[in-house]
Amino acid sequence: MDFVETRGNDKKRKIKSSFTEAILNPSASFGGLYVPSFLPMLGDDFIQKHLNSSYKELAFDILEKFELDLKKEDIASALDAYNTFDDKKNPVPIVKIKDDLFVQEQYHGPTKAFKDLALAPFGVILSQLAKDKKQKYLILTATSGDTGPAALHAFANQENIQIVCMYPKGGTSDVQRLQMSTQNAKNVKVLGIKGNFDDTQKALKSLLNSDTFNEELKKLDIKLTAANSVNFARILFQIVYHFHSYITLLKNKEIKINENIYLAVPSGNFGNILGAYYAKKMGLRVEKLLVCSNENNILTTWINTGIYDIRGKVLKLSKSPAMDILRSSNIERVIFDLFGASRTKELMQGLEDKEYFKLDKQELVLLQKYFSAIYSDDAYGLKTIKSYLENENYLMDTHTATCIKAYENLKTKPLKMLMYSTAHWSKFSPAVLNALKEDNKKYSDLEALEYINKNYSKKIPKSINDLFKKEIIHKDIINKVDIEKQILSFISQKDNL
Numbered sequence: 274m275d276f277v278e279t280r281g282n283d284k285k286r287k288i289k290s291s292f293t294e295a296i297l298n299p300s301a302s303f304g305g306l307y308v309p310s311f312l313p314m315l316g317d318d319f320i321q322k323h324l325n326s327s328y329k330e331l332a333f334d335i336l337e338k339f340e341l342d343l344k345k346e347d348i349a350s351a352l353d354a355y356n357t358f359d360d361k362k363n364p365v366p367i368v369k370i371k372d373d374l375f376v377q378e379q380y381h382g383p384t385k386a387f388k389d390l391a392l393a394p395f396g397v398i399l400s401q402l403a404k405d406k407k408q409k410y411l412i413l414t415a416t417s418g419d420t421g422p423a424a425l426h427a428f429a430n431q432e433n434i435q436i437v438c439m440y441p442k443g444g445t446s447d448v449q450r451l452q453m454s455t456q457n458a459k460n461v462k463v464l465g466i467k468g469n470f471d472d473t474q475k476a477l478k479s480l481l482n483s484d485t486f487n488e489e490l491k492k493l494d495i496k497l498t499a500a501n502s503v504n505f506a507r508i509l510f511q512i513v514y515h516f517h518s519y520i521t522l523l524k525n526k527e528i529k530i531n532e533n534i535y536l537a538v539p540s541g542n543f544g545n546i547l548g549a550y551y552a553k554k555m556g557l558r559v560e561k562l563l564v565c566s567n568e569n570n571i572l573t574t575w576i577n578t579g580i581y582d583i584r585g586k587v588l589k590l591s592k593s594p595a596m597d598i599l600r601s602s603n604i605e606r607v608i609f610d611l612f613g614a615s616r617t618k619e620l621m622q623g624l625e626d627k628e629y630f631k632l633d634k635q636e637l638v639l640l641q642k643y644f645s646a647i648y649s650d651d652a653y654g655l656k657t658i659k660s661y662l663e664n665e666n667y668l669m670d671t672h673t674a675t676c677i678k679a680y681e682n683l684k685t686k687p688l689k690m691l692m693y694s695t696a697h698w699s700k701f702s703p704a705v706l707n708a709l710k711e712d713n714k715k716y717s718d719l720e721a722l723e724y725i726n727k728n729y730s731k732k733i734p735k736s737i738n739d740l741f742k743k744e745i746i747h748k749d750i751i752n753k754v755d756i757e758k759q760i761l762s763f764i765s766q767k768d769n770l
């Protein structure tokens with residue numbers, strides 16, 4: 274299948290790219306993104322055919338429909354990455370909370386957050402491509418939380434790939450920091466940066482624009498690529514589990530073959546729900562896609578009014594930090610799909626230049642045909658965590674709790690709702706303990722984990738527990754000005770590929 278560009282073509286790049294071209298060089302003309310030129314249609318027949326398939330069989334068949342320029346063996350070995358999940362037959366189990374409310378747990382991967390679902394197979398694919406092309410790739414990431422650990426895990430020990438991950442010192446949870454700093458692999462470097470996440474991101478940007486840095490990369494014959502959530506390879510793997518959850522509900526006789534369901538997704542950069550949007554367009558029977566946000570509620574306003582306005586907006590630090598975001602990159606792909614390339618270019622450039630854009634009335638009607646949106650604040654989230662543990666014996670994390678607001682307010686028809694749980698509670702245990710004890714004390718992760726384990730009989734995943742006993746490999750906490758030097762010295766070592 275060909276891939277095209279969301280903001281049209283600048284006559285310097287190719288008009289149509291292959292999948293591998295699109296994922297190796299993810300930046301398209303005029304700052305746009307790559308998208309598939311069409312979406313394969315998968316109707317009820319497809320669903321019925323896969324009633325008894327394993328997750329991998331289903332995923333393989335969906336990926337095949339995209340006619341990617343990948344070898345079948347490579348797709349199969351990418352999907353083998355799910356063997357490291359808690360249950361390799363079913364990486365995304367579903368739990369029934371109420372008669373009309375189900376939760377798909379997307380956190381059963383190696384780092385216990387939803388990012389593993391796409392990054393784990395993507396790591397294999399990228400390494401395979403690099404080996405085939407006899408090229409070496411460097412991945413640079415700046416993380417405030419879940420992406421760093423999942424990316425490090427996905428790329429650790431992958432041949433022909435090196436990864437450097439930077440995080441703001443003090444800007445991540447203890448668990449997230451340990452997941453990164455204990456990552457023991459030759460091709461991995463983790464740097465704590467003195468400053469906040471914004472500083473870290475800016476440092477990465479200036480590094481990418483540094484002439485000396487780019488010349489050194491050339492000399493070393495190393496190419497840069499990105500593993501962030503705008504890379505279409507990640508979106509691709511995020512289409513599969515929406516089909517899988519529908520099939521599971523059907524198999525469990527919770528729904529009938531042509532019944533619509535609601536999907537509620539805790540949203541940040543809009544990648545998870547973009548996969549759901551594509552699934553709906555491909556024929557999955559979704560009544561409405563419910564976009565759940567925290568107090569950084571730009572997406573809620575956009576979907577309710579058509580206005581995307583970040584003028585003078587300051588990011589609020591919430592208890593669901595993976596959703597603390599003002600510019601959600603993947604809305605661009607929805608805008609392209611609904612309104613075409615020239616309008617996308619106009620709107621996205623408006624956002625870049627004026628920090629503002631507005632859909633017209635007809636466009637808004639079309640957007641709302643697919644999406645509804647709502648947000649909740651920390652107080653609501655904490656109250657919800659407590660009441661769902663007490664009344665339903667279900668413990669959820671702070672990101673997941675935002676979906677309950679959608680369940681209570683946006684489910685206007687008597688259909689089943691599936692909500693997505695994007696992180697295990699143990700990744701955000703201090704906030705979860707604040708919820709359960711109705712206090713606002715500052716707990717360490719270890720304190721909170723042990724307290725919840727002991728007093729509420731909730732198991733701590735082994736991989737999280739083990740973190741506190743592991744050797745810290747990456748101890749460097751550096752100043753921004755030293756980043757370039759440190760990275761160059763790391764990538765020029767001969768033995769880490």
Ligand SMILES: *Cc1c(COP(=O)(O)O)cnc(C)c1O
Pocket residue numbers: 386387388419420502539540541542543544545546595596672695696
């Ligand atoms: C990344 C993440 C999200 C947001 O997902 P997007 O695809 O960026 O919308 C939500 N919750 C958790 C725990 C995450 O790690």
